[in-house]
Amino acid sequence: MIEQKSPNFTRYERARIIGARALQIAMNASLLIKLSKEDLEKINYDVLKIAEMELDSGILPISVNKPLPQMKRGELKRQKKKNLSEKEIAKLEESEQKEIEVEGEIMKLAEPDDEDFEEEPEEL
Numbered sequence: 001m002i003e004q005k006s007p008n009f010t011r012y013e014r015a016r017i018i019g020a021r022a023l024q025i026a027m028n029a030s031l032l033i034k035l036s037k038e039d040l041e042k043i044n045y046d047v048l049k050i051a052e053m054e055l056d057s058g059i060l061p062i063s064v065n066k067p068l069p070q071m072k073r074g075e076l077k078r079q080k081k082k083n084l085s086e087k088e089i090a091k092l093e094e095s096e097q098k099e100i101e102v103e104g105e106i107m108k109l110a111e112p113d114d115e116d117f118e119e120e121p122e123e124l
Contacts, residue, residue: 013064014055021051021060032059 009017025031025047032054043049054060084092 009064017060017062017064018048018051018055021054022047025050033057 031050033050035050035053040050
């Protein structure tokens, strides 16, 4: 699991920030942290690693605007529940079952004759 070093950024925000900063560095922007020539050779002058080091050091002057959902206040209305007897429930279930039988479609298994197979052309 990758350890996220900036707790206030999501991994998507972090990737976007590092990518944008790496592009700036690749286009000869000055570095915000001081790295020795040995350190740069260790990371093979990789702009993504330099940008990640800048972000992890907290030196990047960046902020992320996260819009929050608007909270609406109001009363929740409870729906009235009908008290049905067992006989009424049985009648409703029977009527639903009859409706399914009348309107329902009977499904059959596919027959080989029913399907249209494209035959491969014969070789000459």
